[in-house]
Amino acid sequence: MAPPEEPFSPGRWMAVTLAFMATAVCSVIAAGIGHHWAAPVRWGLVALAWVAGAGLIVYSYMLAISLAAMLFGQVDHWGSLLTRAAGATAGVLTLACAVAEQRRVRRACLHCARVHGRSPERRTDPTPRWAYLAAYVAIAGCGARVTALVLDSITAHKPLPFAPGSPFGIFVALLILAGTLLPLALVHRFGRIWPRWVVPLAGRHVPRWLVLGPAFFVGAGLAGYFGVAGMTAWLLGKGNLAQAPVWKVSMEMFGYTLWGLGLLAAAMAYYGVTRPECPSPGLAIPRTSP
Numbered sequence: 001m002a003p004p005e006e007p008f009s010p011g012r013w014m015a016v017t018l019a020f021m022a023t024a025v026c027s028v029i030a031a032g033i034g035h036h037w038a039a040p041v042r043w044g045l046v047a048l049a050w051v052a053g054a055g056l057i058v059y060s061y062m063l064a065i066s067l068a069a070m071l072f073g074q075v076d077h078w079g080s081l082l083t084r085a086a087g088a089t090a091g092v093l094t095l096a097c098a099v100a101e102q103r104r105v106r107r108a109c110l111h112c113a114r115v116h117g118r119s120p121e122r123r124t125d126p127t128p129r130w131a132y133l134a135a136y137v138a139i140a141g142c143g144a145r146v147t148a149l150v151l152d153s154i155t156a157h158k159p160l161p162f163a164p165g166s167p168f169g170i171f172v173a174l175l176i177l178a179g180t181l182l183p184l185a186l187v188h189r190f191g192r193i194w195p196r197w198v199v200p201l202a203g204r205h206v207p208r209w210l211v212l213g214p215a216f217f218v219g220a221g222l223a224g225y226f227g228v229a230g231m232t233a234w235l236l237g238k239g240n241l242a243q244a245p246v247w248k249v250s251m252e253m254f255g256y257t258l259w260g261l262g263l264l265a266a267a268m269a270y271y272g273v274t275r276p277e278c279p280s281p282g283l284a285i286p287r288t289s290p
Contacts, residue, residue: 057087088220114278137262182263
């Protein structure tokens with residue numbers, strides 16, 4: 001998970017606390033202990049599950065960097081990689097428990113988990129405006145980061161890091177796709193239904209996790225590593241950020257952070273819009289209180 005030797009890391013006890021919290025709330029949810037509790041208490045349980053799950057994922061912010069380093073054969077320690085992967089996996093499972101309990105509290109449909117009348121019913125339904133805003137915020141964040149990369153290369157009189165065929169050039173190309181095509185796919189029709197020019201698949205549904213998987217992974221990685229760890233290090237004046245030009249650090253930190261948060265917000269909208277259609281829309285009755 002987060003290296004405890006870093007001065008901006010909260011240390012191992014934070015991870016232990018989050019793990020115990022996640023274990024406790026997931027146990028209560030799985031056992032159904034809170035089914036007869038009052039709605040405000042159950043919403044509090046859902047909130048604790050979200051905090052614990054998101055906290056574990058954020059605390060495992062180094063996972064994305066470790067996986068990216070594998071592309072260059074630079075894995076520092078396999079034990080650390082597995083620990084970070086375990087933390088992120090535990091966080092995802094805790095969020096799954098939170099979503100399950102949240103659906104019960106909201107009295108969602110038994111067949112499709114929607115709240116009919118308030119949730120999108122099919123993939124062709126319009127994307128919420130706030131999701132469009134989030135997607136274009138992510139694109140703006142990517143643009144700021146790439147601009148900083150170009151300006152840094154120019155001021156240092158170095159070649160631009162876009163050399164075709166080089167490992168870093170491929171990494172930068174994938175990064176740009178994750179900051180342009182990915183957020184657009186989250187809010188536009190082509191990300192849900194294959195467009196005409198994709199001849200063999202035209203008109204078919206795009207597998208939702210083909211888009212959601214990269215969006216959640218990249219969004220959580222950027223928001224955790226740069227939005228939490230990077231911003232904290234910058235504010236504390238730790239690491240090599242204190243010596244870097246303010247304009248450069250600002251464009252990098254805010255660019256990456258807005259990029260990650262924008263992806264996560266747009267992904268949440270995409271998750272709702274691309275749910276499978278209700279198998280029994282005529283019988284879709286909201287869940288009653290247990």
